[in-house]
Amino acid sequence: MENTLLVNRLSGLYLGDSLAFRSELASGIDNKWAVSRLQVLTDTVVGDAQADARHHGGPDRVLHHFPREHYGQYRRWDLITDLRDAPSMGENISTVGLNESQIHIGDIVSIGEVRLQVTQPRSPCYKLNLQFGHREFALAMQQTAMCGWFYRVLEPGTIGKGDEIRLLERLSGISVAEAMRLYFLPEFDAKAYEKLAACPGLAPHWVNSLQKRLANQGIENWQMRLYGPTPA
Secondary structure, three states: OOOEEEEOOOOEEEEOOOOEOOOOOEOOOOOOEEEOEEEEOOOOEOOOOOOOOOOOOOOOOOEEEEEOOHHHHHHHOOOOOOOOOOOOOOOOEEEOOOOOOOOEOOOEEEEOOEEEEEEEEOOOOOHHHHHHOOOOHHHHHHHHOOOOEEEEEEEOEEEEOOOOEEEEEOOOOOEHHHHHHHHOOOOOOHHHHHHHHOOOOOOHHHHHHHHHHHHHOOOOOOHHHHHOOOOO
16 A cells, blocks of 8 residues: 555645634634645644634644545535535545545555644534534534544645645554444444554544543433534
8 A cells, every 4th residue: 555646636725714603603614715735834734723622623633634525425415405515614625536435544645745644533513513504414424424534744844736645654454434433333332442542543532532431331422512502
């Protein structure tokens, strides 16, 4: 797999520094615009902003990559009822021809001058429901694993829209889609959590969450993440 061409040209690059969203909620999801290049540092993209440092951004989630063809599938399922396209998921990188079954946790890839490592799938939250006007959107993303993935930066530099993506090294047998399946199993499964937690390159906060489940012998409540606060 070493130095394997995955994508010969990016579909789009996006960033945004506005966090205006819905009512009093802050999010960068609806505020990205197309650019010709990204200046990538070790812990951020120049000109890009995240509203919630606990769940977005940081050294293990510097760049969000989302397959563009997923928009069409979500429209076919009537989960997107307008013509929204990239970057409506808040992604930084858009491609066609690379999905969550083909990319693995821990994969080391090169894009332009930058060397990156895949750290985790995107964990969907209720702000996606608001973004697309469908109460079950976040749950659908969780169940289908059509979520995209995050990168940490191993070597910073510039990514240009005409750049290709190459797989430099594969460290695990767990795809992003399989990581989603294991993490979001509806029933407690210690073996699944142990398998995923041992995956090289997995984001530390995912490892910590899995270890907490093992210690508590139970799964945390996903209601707030998937549906947001209950109205008073």
